[in-house]
Amino acid sequence: ETGVTQTPRHLVMGMTNKKSLKCEQHLGHNAMYWYKQSAKKPLELMFVYNFKEQTENNSVPSRFSPECPNSSHLFLHLHTLQPEDSALYLCASSQESGANTGELFFGEGSRLTVL
Amino acid sequence: KQEVTQIPAALSVPEGENLVLNCSFTDSAIYNLQWFRQDPGKGLTSLLLIQSSQREQTSGRLNASLDKSSGRSTLYIAASQPGDSATYLCAPANQAGTALIFGKGTTLSVSS
Numbered sequence: 001e002t003g004v005t006q007t008p009r010h011l012v013m014g015m016t017n018k019k020s021l022k023c024e025q026h027l028g029h030n031a032m033y034w035y036k037q038s039a040k041k042p043l044e045l046m047f048v049y050n051f052k053e054q055t056e057n058n059s060v061p062s063r064f065s066p067e068c069p070n071s072s073h074l075f076l077h078l079h080t081l082q083p084e085d086s087a088l089y090l091c092a093s094s095q096e097s098g099a100n101t102g103e104l105f106f107g108e109g110s111r112l113t114v115l
Numbered sequence: 116k117q118e119v120t121q122i123p124a125a126l127s128v129p130e131g132e133n134l135v136l137n138c139s140f141t142d143s144a145i146y147n148l149q150w151f152r153q154d155p156g157k158g159l160t161s162l163l164l165i166q167s168s169q170r171e172q173t174s175g176r177l178n179a180s181l182d183k184s185s186g187r188s189t190l191y192i193a194a195s196q197p198g199d200s201a202t203y204l205c206a207p208a209n210q211a212g213t214a215l216i217f218g219k220g221t222t223l224s225v226s227s
Contacts, residue, residue, distance in 0.1 A: 004158075033214055042119070043204070043217040056214060090158055101146055101208045104215055106158040 003027045006091050006107035013081065014115050021076040021110045023091030029105075031097035032074040034066060037088040037109070049074060050097040081114045088112075117142045117209050119218035127224045128195055136190040136221045138205035143186050145207040149215060150179050150190050152201040159204065163190070195225045 004025045013019050025032065034046040048056035049068040063085075065077040074091055088109045095102040118141045128134060138148075147166045151159040163172045163179040165188070171180040178191040188205055202222045206215035 006158075035217075040219075042219045043206075045214050045216070048214045088156075092159075097214060099146060099210070101215070103161050103164045104149060104159075104206075105161060106151075108158040109156075111156070 004091060004093055004105050004107035006089075006110050008110060009108065010111045010113075012113045012115065013078070015081060015083070017081075018077070018079040020078065021089055021091075021112075023074040023076075023107055025072055025074075025091075025093040025105070027093055027105060029093040029095055030071050031094045031101070032068060032071070033092040033094075033097075033104075034074065034076055035090040035092065037090055038086075043090065046076075048097050055097060078112075081112075083114050086112055086114045117207065117211070117216045119205060119207065119216055121203075121205060121218035121221050123221055124219065125222045125224075127226065130196060130225055130227050132195050132225075134192040134195055134223070136192070136203050136205075136223070138188040138190070138218060140186045140188075140205075140207045140216075142207075142209060142211065143183050144210040145183065146210060148179075148181055148188050148205060148207045150177075150188075151204045151206065153204060153220070154201050162203075192223075195223075197225050197227045199223060200225050 031050045035043045047066045067075040090109045091107045094104045122137045150162045165181045176193040202220040204220040206217045
């Protein structure tokens with residue numbers, strides 16, 4: 001039990017599908033993050049939310065659409081993805097982002113395969 | 116833009132050896148630096164967090180040091196065990212941004 005729960009753990013979708021990844025944290029944190037992990041590459045930061053406000057969008061294509069309805073939940077909506085978007089998508093949370101970033105806690109990830 | 120380099124990329128050792136994993140970063144203006152381990156196909160587990168004002172942190176057989184001015188951190192693993200086999204990642208938290216930036220990691224294999 002990591003305190004950060006991601007669903008689904010595995011997802012296979014076609015390029016025309018629409019799906020969503022969900023992340024929930026039970027740690028009372030105020031910052032949540034989406035990272036992408038592709039083979040042979042470092043983790044890539046996608047989005048940061050601090051107190052429900054998006055504070056960073058790391059030039060992510062619009063086919064990825066984040067949503068943060070409250071400090072405990074974070075979604076990544078997916079539509080018209082490409083095969084190169086296949087990766088492990090990791091959600092994380094921390095007390096805050098920026099100057100008061102403390103320890104970062106990760107979920108187990110959602111393994112996405114785009115056919 | 117912060118760049119993080121971890122050396123070596125891979126390491127294989129027999130059980131019982133003491134190890135040093137290296138991490139360097141280009142922008143020394145950081146709030147803290149965190150070390151993680153990742154098992155294959157899994158998420159990341161936090162190992163140690165060093166604040167920018169600290170020189171080192173210890174947890175069990177793990178000791179991490181930070182030399183912020185030279186942009187370096189090391190993770191020392193004492194008396195390695197097969198269960199230590201994993202990928203180890205370091206990630207500084209930049210003052211210029213809002214999130215941690217990661218290196219590619221060091222993949223460690225400890226044989227019994």
